[in-house]
Amino acid sequence: MYIHIAKEFSEALGARYATEGPNSGEEFYNKHLEPKFKEARERGEKLQINLDGTWGYPSSFISGSFGKLSLKYGANVVLNTIEFMTTESEVTLERIKKEITSPKKNK
């Protein structure tokens, strides 16, 4: 299982909620992240996520997608299922992993 965010979703990532504009974390979560995450778990496979090629990862997007996934399934399950790929920014990867490990609860 594989998701290349820039190619399959968008290069310019939006805010947290779909009501806040296009390409939001919520939209990514509903359309790509959760369905593929569930499928990968059912198949006993890893979900590879390529982070490269975007304009950057807004904190609200990260929280609204990866943070939400972590709150629902637990940090260990998420980190054991998802394999992140990046050659561009280790900082982004650290930021996403930090959000998964300690997700912020939002309204």
Place this chain on the structure above:
Amino acid sequence: MNVENTLRTLLTLAAGLGIGLFVGYCIRGCSFIRAELSIGELLNIGLTVILALAIPLVIDKWINRAERVNRAAIQDIEELISTYRKHEEIFTQSIPNRQKAIMAELQKGEYLADLINMQLESMGKRGNLREITQEYYDWMTIGEVYQNSIPVTDQMRMSHAQKLHQVVKSLKKIIMELR
């Protein structure tokens, strides 16, 4: 730069050798100098001379390297501050896609911050740069500021100016510690 350093090292060694030869020549007639030397003694003297020349050179090189990294880190932090100051334009001009503009500008800062962190870590100074930049990054990409649909207000400009002041102040504090 490397050729220059190598030449400097060679010249220093040559000068040291020259001084050694000169001193040896001058004191060769002194009564306390023994004419016979065993191989072991000779090696011992040679090793002492090499160590005496090498230790200051290694220390000098180490200090020079540390100074260069320190200077580079200060310059990069100053560049990071200028990059952040340019963010004011996002809030003073009418930019149709504010999200894209914010991310493009923040990414420049991210790469610089990453570089500065590497420099600080190589000097054994693990600062809180990551936390400082993270706080600013979060502010810029969470809330109304990061929404194209919400127009820029005076309140938004003022909040940004305050946040910018905080981050610049923290970065300048790191510069002061490095100087």
